[in-house]
C-alpha cells in the first residue's frame with residue numbers, strides 16, 4: 001500500500017484583515033489596523049498550492065468559514081437584521097474584528113491528525129483544535145469539525161473527535177505543535193507533541209501565553225489510540241515563547257527522519273533527540289540543528305525560516321526534500337545564507353523554493369501555518385471528497401472565483417459593512433459548488 005502526504009491548505013476568506021488580535025504573535029500585533037488585500041492574500045495562497053501541484057505533490061484546500069459570523073454574534077446576544085447586528089457589534093470595542101477574522105486560513109491550527117499506521121484501529125484520526133487562547137480562533141472549531149467530516153466522510157477510514165473542552169489549562173492549537181517522524185509515510189511514526197505549559201509545573205512563559213498544554217496533548221494521544229512507545233511529549237523553551245514563538249512551528253519543522261530545529265527551541269534538547277531516536281525504530285533520526293550564532297531567535301521569528309514546509313520530492317528515491325519558505329527568509333541575510341548552506345550540506349534537504357505570502361505573513365502565518373498535513377494511503381485518498389483536490393482546472397476556477405468576489409482593499413472599519421457580508425455569502429455559496437460540498441454553511445441551511 002502506498003502512502004502520501006497530502007497538504008490541505010486553508011483557502012483565504014474574503015474578510016482577511018489586520019486586527020492585531022493575537023497577543024504574543026509579533027506580526028499580528030505590529031500590523032494592527034493596517035489595510036489588507038484579501039484578493040492578493042487568496043491568490044498568494046493558491047499560487048503556492050499550484051506550484052506544488054506542478055511538482056507532482058498532492059494538494060487540496062479547506063474552505064473558509066463564514067465571516068463576520070452572524071451565528072456567533074447572535075449567540076453573544078445581538079439581535080435584529082444582519083445589518084443591525086453588525087452595527088450593534090461594531091459599537092462594542094474590539095468585538096466585531098474577532099467575529100470577522102479570516103483566521104481559519106491557518107489550517108495548521110485546524111486539527112491534529114494522526115495517520116493510520118500510527119493508530120491502533122488503523123484509521124486516520126482527527127481532533128479539531130479548540131484554539132481556546134483567542135476568541136477569534138476559538139469560534140473556528142465547530143465549523144472545522146464540519147469541514148473535516150464533510151471531506152473525510154467515510155467512517156471505515158476516518159475517525160473524528162470533538163475539540164477538547166475550552167477550559168483554562170486545556171489549550172490545543174492543533175498540528176502547529178505536533179510533528180511526525182517516520183522512515184517513510186507508510187511506516188509507523190513517532191508523534192512529537194510540543195507544549196508550552198503543564199498543570200503540575202510553574203515552568204512556562206511569563207510575558208506571552210502558552211497556547212498548548214501538556215494535558216491537552218496527552219488527551220489527543222489517547223484519543224488517537226497512539227502507542228505510548230511511539231509518542232514523545234516535549235516542553236517548548238519558555239524563553240522563546242516570550243520572544244514571539246507562539247507555536248512550535250515557528251521554531252522547528254520535521255519531515256520523515258529529518259528534524260530541523262533551532263538550538264533554543266526545546267527544554268532539554270539532548271533528551272528530546274535521544275527519545276525520538278530511540279522511539280523511531282526503522283532508521284536513525286536526522287537532526288539538523290540551527291545554531292543561534294547562524295540564526296538568532298529574533299531572526300527566526302522575523303523570517304519564518306522554520307515555518308517552512310519540508311516536502312519529500314515525489315519519485316525521489318533518495319527521499320530528497322524541498323524546503324519551501326516565505327520570501328521574508330530570502331530578505332533576511334543571515335537566514336538566506338543559512339538556507340544556502342543547508343541545501344549544500346549533507347542532509348536530505350536539497351532545494352529551496354521561496355513564495356510571496358506577504359498578506360498572511362503580516363498576520364504571523366507562513367507557509368507551514370497555511371497547511372494541514374494529512375498522510376493517506378491510496379485507498380484513503382480515494383475515499384475523500386475529491387471536490388477539494390487542487391488540479392490545473394480547479395486552480396483556474398478558484399482564481400477566477402477570487403477575482404470576481406474578493407475586494408482588493410479592506411480597512412478594519414469595512415468589517416461592519418453589510419455589503420461585505422453579502423459579498424462573502426455570495427462567494428461562499430458559489431464555492432460550495434466548486435468544491436462539491438453540498439449545503440455546507442449555516443446561511444445555506446437557513447440558519448444564518
Ligand SMILES: NCCC[C@H](NC(=O)CCC(=O)O)C(=O)O
Nearest residue numbers: 018019020021022025028106369
Ligand atoms: N499559525 C499561524 C497563526 C496566526 C494567527 N494570527 C492571527 O490570528 C492574527 C489575526 C489578526 O491579528 O487579525 C494566530 O496567531 O493564531
